[in-house]
Amino acid sequence: MNAKILPTAAATRKGILILMLGVALFSTMDAVAKGLLQSYPTAQVVWARFIGQAVLVLVILGPKRIGPTLRTPYPWLHMARSGFQLATTALFFLSLGYIGLAEATALADTSPLLITLGAALFLGEKLGPRRIAGVVVAMIGALIIIRPGAGLFSPAALLPLACAFCYAISALLTRLVGQKEGPATSMLHAALFGAVATSIAVIFVWHPIALADLPRFVALGCLGTAAQFCLIRAFSMAEASAIAPFSYLGIVYATLFGIAFYGEYPDFWAVIGALVIAGSGLYVWHRETIKR
Template sequence: MSTPQNTRFGIFLMIAACAIFSVQDAISRHLGAAVNSYMVTMIRYWVFAAFVIALAARAPGGLKAATRSRHPWLQILRGLLLVGEIWVMIYAYVKLGLIETHAVFIVYPLLVTILSGPVLGEKVGWRRWLAVLTGFIGVMVILQPGSGVFSLWAMFPFLAAAMFALYSLLTRYVSRDDSAEVSFFWTGTVGALAITPFGLANWQSMVPMDMALMAALCGTSILSHWMLIRAYDLAEASEIQPFAYFQLPMVAILGLVLFGEALRINVLIGAVIVVGAGLFTLWRQRIRAQQAKLS
């Protein structure tokens, strides 16, 4: 069990990681328009792959141990899902902007609830199904289908949310037999191999400022993911996961200030509904975990 002091520091790290993620999203939005989403994703993954390979080489057993998985095909699928999700999100930032992309993407915890049954065999009670239904009503408020405002580009962040939800569940599934180090290695290397042909085919020269932003994006990616991993080490997931929603207002501020995006009232109302439904599912998961400990 984590101490209260560790929990507080874990919450701090989660909020700090979300702040960095928000800045990364803003940089990705700029670079995706200035260069292209394939190339931005590829360079990020080159740095990511180099990082995980270096970590694996220094770990006990070296690279051979890092490649030894009980679920190699699922690890490959995880890697493809994550790199695809990152590319789709960058593309959505360019087409929709930061605010509306994240307003739809925050539905992913509810998609995790839906998929937890077929993927992990978990039982989902009627309360969480009601929360899922409420969350999707919020998404409909955001998208406004049939109003003339709806854009097919809005399906991109929804697709990214579905990919990330499945990636998260598969990560939990393979963790039953594979260590976190093994999963980390496969995620980085598979993603880099998958995106490289597309990135090279769409290679463009960058101006010095964009090169500096690309370097900042890659460097902060390592820092933010370290903060996230450390946060989960210091505190229970149920304690800190709700604070991940802090990324939404942070991204909204950057979208408004840096890119002149508009915060439409239906997006604000829908996002509040989705976040409320997501927080309820997290609360129910915490209650179920506490009941399981007592039984």
């Protein structure tokens, strides 16, 4: 039986930085999507995100590399991963029509706990006390921000919670496939799956796109593509349970974007929660970058 090869401290540190960049890009994409959802159907905004990724990946690869990149000995894993990724985006975008950007992000960011537990149960990753502490403390920070007793938990809150579940499965599959193949294969499969599925759905709800909104639709696809690449790279080079807590930074980004673009100012407890999340992330990062 072969021993499991653990990522080095340098690889874990790099994975954390790449994930942080990916979370920032995803948060920017979500802020752009929230504005578009005020004028366009959810299915059309989700379609723009995946059709943009499909076009960009195909252009970057070029005609000669598309066929070899698509070939994989793990087609069902890619299909499952792509399906859960599409569900993650669709559920989160749908939730933005009912609740605020920061609140939706806070609920969706319960996913690191699911990722950490799933990585221990299904990928054989070590679930040490420091990783557990980082996840739990970050979740406490998230709860401080959303304050369940304040009335946030409504039927609409189930959408980002379902999004968290789908994201966790997608992340675990990304880690599993990423150890076997390069990121281009995962990017292309996810892009084509999402583009085909949403192109069928958008036929029934299409709304003409205003010329002034075209840059935002293009930005949506570009941001989603760059963010997805970062996600694949991060989960391919570091253990899922080690980098998962840094997904909580999305709450901080979402709060800042809420202020900048939608006039949603956080209250005192939201600031405290954000500090708790940042502190837990820095603690895990410090511990994970110490040489084994």
